[in-house]
Amino acid sequence: MKNIYKNIISIVILGIVIFVFREPISSTFFALQNKYFPCSRPITYSIGSFDDRFKLSKDKFLSIINKAEGSWENPMNKELFTYSEDGVLKINLVYDKRQEA
Structure with a gap:
C-alpha cells in the first residue's frame, strides 16, 4: 500500500x-x-507587413512565395515550408527609398 x-x-x-x-x-x-x-517538420510562414506601393496583390505575392518554395523543396523532395495565417516566419514586403529609385 x-x-x-x-x-x-x-x-x-x-x-x-x-x-x-x-x-x-x-x-x-x-x-x-x-x-x-x-527538416522533419515544415517551417510555417505568414505575411507580415505588406506595402501596397509595390502594386502587387497579396494573392500574387503568395503565389510568388509558393514558387520560391519550390526552389527549395523540389531538390529535397520534401515539404520544407508551408503557409499558415499565424506562421512562425514572417515575410515582410517593405517599400523604402531603394524602391523609389
Whole structure:
C-alpha cells in the first residue's frame, strides 16, 4: 500500500515539475529535434507587413512565395515550408527609398 502512495506522489510531483517548466522543456525538445532531425517538420510562414506601393496583390505575392518554395523543396523532395495565417516566419514586403529609385 505504501508503494502505491509513493508512486502516486511521485507522479503528481513529476506532473507539477513538467507543468512549471513546460516552456524550457518544450524549447529544448524542439531544439534537439531540429539538431538531430533537421527538416522533419515544415517551417510555417505568414505575411507580415505588406506595402501596397509595390502594386502587387497579396494573392500574387503568395503565389510568388509558393514558387520560391519550390526552389527549395523540389531538390529535397520534401515539404520544407508551408503557409499558415499565424506562421512562425514572417515575410515582410517593405517599400523604402531603394524602391523609389
